[in-house]
Amino acid sequence: MLVFSDLEDQSRIWEETKDLFASDFLHHNNLTEYNDEIYLDALDDIQEHTGSMFDNxxxxxxxxxxxxxxxxxxxxxxxxxxxxxxxxxxxxxxxxxxxxxxxxxxxxxxxxxxxxxxxxxxxxxxxxxxxxxxxxxxxxxxxxxxxxxxxxxxxxxxxxxxxxxxxxxxxxxxxxxxxxxxxxxxxxxxxx
Missing domain, CATH: 3.40.50.300 (P-loop containing nucleotide triphosphate hydrolases)
Structure with missing residues (x-):
């Protein structure tokens, strides 16, 4: 969606889906509750992958x-x-x-x-x-x-x-x- 669609309200979509995006980081860090650091890891991962789509x-x-x-x-x-x-x-x-x-x-x-x-x-x-x-x-x-x-x-x-x-x-x-x-x-x- 980030690459092929024109999202008008990315903040709202992030708030609705951030737990899904961050679930792998929660699991890999052996945590049971989401926190700001986990969400930042997820955002960094999204940025890394979507940014590389345009270069590679x-x-x-x-x-x-x-x-x-x-x-x-x-x-x-x-x-x-x-x-x-x-x-x-x-x-x-x-x-x-x-x-x-x-x-x-x-x-x-x-x-x-x-x-x-x-x-x-x-x-x-x-x-x-x-x-x-x-x-x-x-x-x-x-x-x-x-x-x-x-x-x-x-x-x-x-x-x-x-x-x-x-x-x-x-x-x-x-x-x-x-x-x-x-x-x-x-x-x-x-x-x-």
Whole structure:
């Protein structure tokens, strides 16, 4: 809301929601009651994250499973689309993609090739394709359950978007919001 909407009464919204924003700080400091220091920590965190959105177009929403990440992503998708902007919604699996409004799998949407563990190849998007034309007018990409994807798939997408969009910023300059929960990923033991 702070980035994509024009909030008229930020003070009122803060007063109504400050306990929600500060709840993580309360928990991490092993406190049972809110105080001014906890609220200041929450405000600093908001400022840090919203400020970095304008300098760096990559945003990661990290929250425990079942806390409403998909709900928040759908609100974001609908809000940006209501402004007439193009938004692409993808997920690492077909099941997760069905939870997003207009969602598809990332591999399907971006033509991400299957790769070996340590291999990085660009996606199969040609600069003259219809998908490239769509990407050039895209304002936002949302990728849910990103922690299920091999890091090389993100690198491949980044390399491809920089090339197709002729923009050397992260993800070709498109605002990139991803979400996931690292606690839901099992550790991998090589050779195990």
């Amino acid at each position: 177009n990559g945003i990661f929403l990290n929250a425990s499973g079942g806390t409403g990440k998909s709900f928040v992503l759908n609100i974001l998708l609908d809000s940006v689309r209501s402004q007439g902007k193009i938004v692409l919604a993808v997920a690492s699996s077909g099941i997760a993609a069905t939870a997003l409004h207009g969602g598809r799998t990332a591999h399907n949407m971006f033509k991400i090739p299957l790769m070996e563990y340590n291999e990085i190849r660009p996606c199969g998007i040609k600069k003259t394709s219809e998908l490239a034309k769509l990407l050039k007018i895209t304002s936002l990409i949302v990728w849910d359950e990103v922690v299920m994807a091999n890091k090389n798939t993100l690198t491949a997408l980044d390399i491809t978007l920089r090339d197709v969009l002729e923009n050397d910023k992260f993800m070709g300059g498109i605002v990139f919001v991803c979400a996931g929960d690292f606690r839901q990923i099992l550790p991998v033991i090589r050779g195990g």
